[in-house]
Amino acid sequence: MAKITIDGKEYEVDPKLSVIQAAAQQGIEIPHFCWHEKLSVAGNCRMCLVEIEKMPKLAIACATQVADGMVVKTMSEKVIKARQAVMEFLLINHPLDCPICDEAGECKLQDYSYKYSVGYSRFEEDKVHKPKRVELGPNVMLDVERCIMCSRCIRFSDEIAKQPVLTFTERGTHVVLTTFPGTVLDNKYSMNVIELCPVGALTSRDFRFKSRVWEMSATESVCTGCSRGCNMNIWVRNNEVLRLTPRLNEDVNSSWMCDSGRLNTFKFVNSQERLNNSLIRKEGTLVETGWDEAIAKVVSELRVFKKTEIAAIGSAYATNEDNFVFQKLMKEIVGTKNIDFVPHMIEGDEDDLLIRADKTPNSSGALQVGVKPADGGLDLKGIIKGIGEGSIKALYVLDDDIAAIPEIASVLPTLQLLIVHSSVKNHTTELADIVLSCSAYAEKHGTFTNFEGRVQRIRPAVATVEQDRALDGFAMSRWDKFASPNDRWGRPIKKDARPSWRILGAIAGAMGAKVKYTTAEDVFKEMTERIPAFKGLSYLKIGSRGTMIKTSETVSSSVQMA
Amino acid sequence: MNEVMETYILPDIKDLHKLDVYEANGGYKALRKALGMKPEEVTDEVKKSNLRGRGGACFPTGLKWTFMPKQTTKPKYLCVNGDESEPGTFKDRQIFELNPHLLLEGTVIACYAMGITTAYLYIRGEYGKWIRMMEKALADAYAKGYVGEKILGSEFTTNVVIHKGAGAYICGEESSLMNSIEGERGYPRVKPPFPAQNGLWGCPTTINNVETISNVPLIINNGWERYSKIGAPKHPGPILVGVSGHVNKPGVYEMPTGVPLLEIIHKYAQGIPGNKAIKAVIPGGSSTMILRGDQLEGAKMDADSMKAAGSSVGTAGMIVMDEDTDLIKVITRISKFYYHESCGQCTPCREGTGWLWKVLKRFENNDARREDIDLLMDVANNIEGNTICALGDAAAWPVQSMIRRFRDEFEKRVKVAEPRMLADASA
Numbered sequence: 001m002a003k004i005t006i007d008g009k010e011y012e013v014d015p016k017l018s019v020i021q022a023a024a025q026q027g028i029e030i031p032h033f034c035w036h037e038k039l040s041v042a043g044n045c046r047m048c049l050v051e052i053e054k055m056p057k058l059a060i061a062c063a064t065q066v067a068d069g070m071v072v073k074t075m076s077e078k079v080i081k082a083r084q085a086v087m088e089f090l091l092i093n094h095p096l097d098c099p100i101c102d103e104a105g106e107c108k109l110q111d112y113s114y115k116y117s118v119g120y121s122r123f124e125e126d127k128v129h130k131p132k133r134v135e136l137g138p139n140v141m142l143d144v145e146r147c148i149m150c151s152r153c154i155r156f157s158d159e160i161a162k163q164p165v166l167t168f169t170e171r172g173t174h175v176v177l178t179t180f181p182g183t184v185l186d187n188k189y190s191m192n193v194i195e196l197c198p199v200g201a202l203t204s205r206d207f208r209f210k211s212r213v214w215e216m217s218a219t220e221s222v223c224t225g226c227s228r229g230c231n232m233n234i235w236v237r238n239n240e241v242l243r244l245t246p247r248l249n250e251d252v253n254s255s256w257m258c259d260s261g262r263l264n265t266f267k268f269v270n271s272q273e274r275l276n277n278s279l280i281r282k283e284g285t286l287v288e289t290g291w292d293e294a295i296a297k298v299v300s301e302l303r304v305f306k307k308t309e310i311a312a313i314g315s316a317y318a319t320n321e322d323n324f325v326f327q328k329l330m331k332e333i334v335g336t337k338n339i340d341f342v343p344h345m346i347e348g349d350e351d352d353l354l355i356r357a358d359k360t361p362n363s364s365g366a367l368q369v370g371v372k373p374a375d376g377g378l379d380l381k382g383i384i385k386g387i388g389e390g391s392i393k394a395l396y397v398l399d400d401d402i403a404a405i406p407e408i409a410s411v412l413p414t415l416q417l418l419i420v421h422s423s424v425k426n427h428t429t430e431l432a433d434i435v436l437s438c439s440a441y442a443e444k445h446g447t448f449t450n451f452e453g454r455v456q457r458i459r460p461a462v463a464t465v466e467q468d469r470a471l472d473g474f475a476m477s478r479w480d481k482f483a484s485p486n487d488r489w490g491r492p493i494k495k496d497a498r499p500s501w502r503i504l505g506a507i508a509g510a511m512g513a514k515v516k517y518t519t520a521e522d523v524f525k526e527m528t529e530r531i532p533a534f535k536g537l538s539y540l541k542i543g544s545r546g547t548m549i550k551t552s553e554t555v556s557s558s559v560q561m562a
Numbered sequence: 563m564n565e566v567m568e569t570y571i572l573p574d575i576k577d578l579h580k581l582d583v584y585e586a587n588g589g590y591k592a593l594r595k596a597l598g599m600k601p602e603e604v605t606d607e608v609k610k611s612n613l614r615g616r617g618g619a620c621f622p623t624g625l626k627w628t629f630m631p632k633q634t635t636k637p638k639y640l641c642v643n644g645d646e647s648e649p650g651t652f653k654d655r656q657i658f659e660l661n662p663h664l665l666l667e668g669t670v671i672a673c674y675a676m677g678i679t680t681a682y683l684y685i686r687g688e689y690g691k692w693i694r695m696m697e698k699a700l701a702d703a704y705a706k707g708y709v710g711e712k713i714l715g716s717e718f719t720t721n722v723v724i725h726k727g728a729g730a731y732i733c734g735e736e737s738s739l740m741n742s743i744e745g746e747r748g749y750p751r752v753k754p755p756f757p758a759q760n761g762l763w764g765c766p767t768t769i770n771n772v773e774t775i776s777n778v779p780l781i782i783n784n785g786w787e788r789y790s791k792i793g794a795p796k797h798p799g800p801i802l803v804g805v806s807g808h809v810n811k812p813g814v815y816e817m818p819t820g821v822p823l824l825e826i827i828h829k830y831a832q833g834i835p836g837n838k839a840i841k842a843v844i845p846g847g848s849s850t851m852i853l854r855g856d857q858l859e860g861a862k863m864d865a866d867s868m869k870a871a872g873s874s875v876g877t878a879g880m881i882v883m884d885e886d887t888d889l890i891k892v893i894t895r896i897s898k899f900y901y902h903e904s905c906g907q908c909t910p911c912r913e914g915t916g917w918l919w920k921v922l923k924r925f926e927n928n929d930a931r932r933e934d935i936d937l938l939m940d941v942a943n944n945i946e947g948n949t950i951c952a953l954g955d956a957a958a959w960p961v962q963s964m965i966r967r968f969r970d971e972f973e974k975r976v977k978v979a980e981p982r983m984l985a986d987a988s989a
Contacts, residue, residue: 168906
């Protein structure tokens with residue numbers, strides 16, 4: 001350990017650290033633009049200049065290794081002056097277009113301007129002009145004038161995404177960030193450069209111009225795009241999800257998230273295809289219905305069939321809580337042994353960084369909470385075969401568009417009863433007799449278990465009819481807080497959807513069982529009592545970074561079907 | 563004057579650039595001698611000679627060589643820096659043209675001393691003609707076995723590669739030079755690590771200036787003792803001084819270090835046209851601090867003397883300006899150069915060099931205010947010392963020294979005072 005003094009206080013730190021890292025560990029932020037924990041050191045922004053005793057000049061904290069006895073000053077007059085100088089330099093050619101810049105509100109340059117700048121400019125010359133709208137790739141847009149040449153995006157592309165297509169051309173203030181001739185910024189992780197960019201130079205082509213950042217709430221959640229379970233934030237305005245951004249978790253996704261996760265996992269929540277209510281098939285067509293009627297219909301229809309004629313398909317997209325209540329209802333109350341779920345693997349679509357071939361967030365969780373055949377029951381293949389042969393006459397499907405898979409779709413019409421939980425209209429709901437409108441992952445509490453056996457929480461970011469943003473403790477944006485009834489954003493569109501565990505609990509209750517779940521946490525509590533792997537856990541313990549549990553079973557050995 | 567001076571680097575011998583003439587005049591004798599010595603003895607000889615780098619920093623060459631690790635599994639490299647691009651500096655070009663084999667001989671000796679098997683001779687791309695001259699000389703040296711496999715029958719092998727620059731001043735900065743050789747963008751590297759530990763391709767590397775390396779054969783031939791007696795004791799040896807500007811006979815002159823600046827101007831360069839007074843002198847290339855005419859008395863061309871006079875030797879590229887010179891035009895042009903050549907990596911230099919030039923341009927156009935003088939000074943101060951490499955300093959020093967020593971020139975260009983407009987409501 002090395003003893004160093006920062007601003008008059010002594011600390012024992014790892015001698016391998018740089019000054020900026022050592023300070024960060026002690027909770028002291030040395031301002032910086034180009035330095036990033038996960039990238040190589042560039043040392044170009046000069047914002048982290050600090051005074052180190054016995055050094056003739058100010059030194060950059062990012063590239064200076066700590067040494068025993070080192071005395072660092074981060075707040076001396078000299079340092080403050082140098083910081084003000086760097087801020088002044090950065091701003092002279094930077095467009096002062098914060099009012100129309102997407103980055104405003106989460107811009108390092110803007111924040112530091114308030115914190116470390118003098119508040120006025122001495123620059124009266126003409127600014128340098130550069131290209132304003134450059135399509136770097138399918139997902140990322142560049143405004144070169146806003147670029148402060150920190151090179152984070154270049155280093156990310158080289159070092160993390162391993163697609164070295166970005167570079168600087170020209171010199172001095174004329175430096176231009178660009179792609180090499182004949183290349184585009186098009187890789188599975190390209191959008192990470194958007195958050196890495198400390199200014200508004202790199203913006204999301206999907207999100208840009210959609211919202212000021214302070215008009216959105218940010219809710220801690222987990223990506224549902226694959227079994228990695230990248231930690232992320234759901235950004236919502238007026239009850240509409242506008243973007244997902246990665247949230248640091250060293251044990252899962254570091255600071256990153258893949259483009260597919262960002263773009264392909266939230267749009268259905270807002271989509272026109274969402275179900276507004278539950279549906280019942282009457283005289284061949286699905287018609288909207290209320291919850292009481294829908295639930296009564298489920299109970300009465302299921303009673304028509306023998307236990308052996310009923311099968312249940314859980315969901316690797318559903319939470320542990322949903323799957324747990326589902327299997328409990330099916331096995332203990334309905335009494336069928338035929339229960340399984342459909343895996344969604346895309347073999348080969350995986351890499352060493354984040355992306356997993358299993359495109360569901362919770363297949364290990366589904367297995368673990370009991371979505372698997374009881375002794376003597378049919379597994380997925382058996383169920384499909386049974387449906388085809390007519391021995392399975394009723395099927396209950398939890399939140400999975402199984403009819404999108406041709407070999408399943410071909411047998412479904414032979415069923416006498418198809419009950420489906422779904423958030424959206426899809427192939428399966430088209431065939432269903434009863435459709436129960438269930439909340440999407442962005443509308444409920446719950447847990448997923450990722451491929452490594454890490455249990456992670458999701459939280460509601462979008463309110464449904466039965467929820468209230470303020471009363472139910474949602475994350476709130478300025479809009480949410482200050483809206484009045486005559487504001488458009490005070491009257492958001494809310495879907496009448498419920499979490500599956502609540503729907504299933506109501507069905508169980510209607511079938512005569514004593515089920516008293518008020519919250520997802522109540523379900524989780526019962527899981528901790530009944531499933532050894534969950535013993536001792538609580539939502540509090542899982543926290544915002546998740547916690548590992550012991551997994552004894554793996555998904556791939558159970559079933560194989562694309 | 564010139565006749566009595568003994569010259570070593572650029573002796574007045576016809577066709578010395580030809581190998582046979584070079585050999586006939588004692589060429590490659592030093593290499594033969596060095597190969598008979600132990601490598602560390604060669605380094606020691608250079609160290610004792612007190613040879614200091616001729617690229618501008620005046621760093622002791624022998625000491626630099628000792629930074630190279632002796633035990634290493636990695637290859638080691640020598641980069642000979644011939645990127646000379648500083649305005650006012652054109653001395654290495656004379657070596658390429660007039661005495662290329664001296665440079666090659668010094669290069670091979672340096673490689674031998676440091677156990678290096680590959681040397682890169684980096685020449686600025688604009689020197690097309692001189693690159694071809696060096697290529698010819700190198701081919702001849704290879705053919706005669708002075709470079710390449712088992713040199714002069716010894717066990718020592720080293721190769722010399724000529725690398726053309728692509729037109730960036732910054733590539734004369736040693737770490738950018740290495741990036742440039744590697745095929746990367748010419749960006750200076752953050753130090754540490756220093757080149758001797760982690761240089762070209764991550765391997766131990768020494769970078770020496772062309773003129774520095776050309777001094778090495780003299781040291782070996784004459785012995786460190788004799789060499790160290792040439793010129794100023796603490797900064798000895800012959801030095802090439804390039805004189806340009808308002809002098810009757812501009813050119814590159816070889817002389818011992820320590821010659822008074824006034825002697826260089828009046829004897830070597832034969833005075834000022836029309837016998838005008840000297841207004842200012844930039845002594846060592848455009849980045850060195852400008853001296854007023856009245857500061858020249860007693861100033862000599864060696865590191866200590868120039869420091870005492872308030873400037874530095876730099877690359878000994880003197881720019882002499884007579885009493886009619888528009889110094890605002892001069893400093894504006896110098897600033898434009900650094901603005902043009904800043905690599906753009908570090909914020910203060912990238913943004914500050916352009917700002918300096920833009921404000922100076924207003925002085926040049928008589929469109930500046932009095933407070934702009936202090937603004938210039940402040941911007942220069944904010945660049946100085948706060949960047950990865952010395953280009954920021956090189957851009958700041960001329961401005962700082964010009965304001966300090968010729969403030970009246972700036973004041974003369976100030977527009978008649980008018981209230982400062984903070985915001986133009988009509989726009």
